Amino acid sequence: MDKFCGTWKMISSENFDDYMKAIGVGFATRQVGNRTKPNLVVSADEQGNVIMKSQSTFKTTEIKFKLNEEFDETTADDRKTKTVVTLDSGKLVQKQSWDGKETIVEREIEDGKLITKCVMGDIVAVRTYVKDA
Template sequence: MSEFQGRWKLVSSERFDDYMKVIGVGRLARLAARNSPVTLNISVDVDRVVVRSSSVFKDYTLQFVIGKEFEEVTIDGRRLLTTFFFEQGHLIQQQAAIEEKDVNSRITRWIHEGLLYTELQAGDVKALRIFKRLH
């Protein structure tokens, strides 16, 4: 898990708008999120992880313990039952809908050649966001 620690800046994004549509994010919020530079600050203390996301659109902090389900209120206000687990170098975030109108989602993060890859999947739609470590 320690390889995820640090500050990361978004450098590439593919199909993120499509993903946001599927999970129910409105048009104006999608526009703001799509055009806003994002910086992540990830800290790890044994099995407790804190991810702080900063952007012009909105700041968001997510704290969790690996393997322990919790109720997450997402940056766009959805309530989900979320569990993080670590599998073969991948940090996986499983989001289960609480309300009927919401959609299940899976977010997989991994490090490759110094970059943080984030694959977001809801239904048949997959998006990919790539972050570069800031020094």
């Protein structure tokens, strides 16, 4: 988990509009989502919780969870999901379920970058972050 901890700055985002459409995000929110380059701050506390904070000029969201334990999440686009995050083969896998739908957000460190894949059906968005010095 340690390798994920730190502040990550987004440097690229591919196919995110299609992903947001696939999960049901409205036009206006998608416009903002496409223009926003959030920082992702990942940390852990003494109780074994992981804290993931997405910070941007538009909105800051934070989730706090224990690995492998389901929790209620309100996403940046206001979906109410049942979410579970696991560590699988070095990847942080976040599975969100709501209204009979499911999406997976997979994060892994590759060549010092944090690669985030957002998957909904056959739609895949890739967002790349670098560690902020």
